[in-house]
Amino acid sequence: MTWFDSVKRLPSEVIEVRHEPFTARYHRAWQRLEMIVRAGIYLGSRAPEEAPDDRFREIAVWAPPTTGRGFGAYCCFRLEIEQSRVRSATLFCYYDGDECPGFTTLARALSFARTNGFALEVS
Amino acid sequence: MSTLIERDYAYQAAGRIWRVPELHLQQKADGTVAVQKSEIDRINRAIANQICGSLDPLTVDELTFLCDVTAHTFADAASRLGVHKSTLSKWRQHGAVPRLALGTLLKRWFWFELFGEQANRWSTTLGHFRDDADFLVYVRDRAIHQHLADPIEWMRAS
Numbered sequence: 113m114t115w116f117d118s119v120k121r122l123p124s125e126v127i128e129v130r131h132e133p134f135t136a137r138y139h140r141a142w143q144r145l146e147m148i149v150r151a152g153i154y155l156g157s158r159a160p161e162e163a164p165d166d167r168f169r170e171i172a173v174w175a176p177p178t179t180g181r182g183f184g185a186y187c188c189f190r191l192e193i194e195q196s197r198v199r200s201a202t203l204f205c206y207y208d209g210d211e212c213p214g215f216t217t218l219a220r221a222l223s224f225a226r227t228n229g230f231a232l233e234v235s
Numbered sequence: 236m237s238t239l240i241e242r243d244y245a246y247q248a249a250g251r252i253w254r255v256p257e258l259h260l261q262q263k264a265d266g267t268v269a270v271q272k273s274e275i276d277r278i279n280r281a282i283a284n285q286i287c288g289s290l291d292p293l294t295v296d297e298l299t300f301l302c303d304v305t306a307h308t309f310a311d312a313a314s315r316l317g318v319h320k321s322t323l324s325k326w327r328q329h330g331a332v333p334r335l336a337l338g339t340l341l342k343r344w345f346w347f348e349l350f351g352e353q354a355n356r357w358s359t360t361l362g363h364f365r366d367d368a369d370f371l372v373y374v375r376d377r378a379i380h381q382h383l384a385d386p387i388e389w390m391r392a393s
């Protein structure tokens with residue numbers, strides 16, 4: 113089971129979107145959140161950028177475009193981990209090509225994720 | 236963690252700006268502020284209920300919104316209508332679902348995707364089913380009355 117599979121199983125009360133402050137881009141993230149959680153594709157995980165800490169893990173996810181063409185939704189979640197279990201997930205990054213980076217295919221999203229340090233776990 | 240309430244919050248979705256009477260935010264121990272998915276779902280359901288119960292033609296922005304909040308794609312919607320997905324590409328260029336009847340069909344489908352499980356327990360008179368558009372207005376209002384969705388209004392087009 114991947115980190116993202118654990119996020120999909122979380123109750124909606126512990127999945128959050130960061131609010132600092134809200135921009136139109138994050139309103140778009142609100143709209144797509146259900147699609148991201150249900151149909152998103154896991155791109156990998158990494159230790160938090162500012163300081164490695166076993167209590168946290170960051171993951172990248174890409175959801176295909178709703179309309180079937182154009183940019184999908186690339187997002188990052190910070191996971192709070194306790195005793196190897198995911199307790200909460202906070203969306204802190206959302207890109208959909210509208211005045212921000214955008215990725216029309218899974219391969220491009222995966223490449224971007226790798227560039228930013230996300231790696232798929234080897235089972 | 237404490238809850239903050241922002242009143243008359245302007246939320247941009249489905250091509251409009253919506254007035255959310257109360258938005259509940261969570262202030263975390265580290266000082267950051269976040270919105271729970273359950274809160275986002277509450278607001279999105281309110282908007283979806285309002286869109287589905289509207290007599291106006293379904294816009295492409297609204298169709299995209301309804302797809303997103305029910306985790307469906309345009310291809311799913313096309314399949315539901317029995318049309319090729321390229322038809323929806325034409326609608327995208329047009330900006331709206333061109334025929335009122337098709338928009339009503341989609342609204343009915345999306346409304347039941349969101350509220351059908353609870354609505355299955357409702358009883359009502361057959362008269363409400365006579366006209367498709369009136370039926371959707373009826374279920375929209377009933378969803379609000381039975382607290383399945385909050386009332387919400389839009390302020391302006393975005």
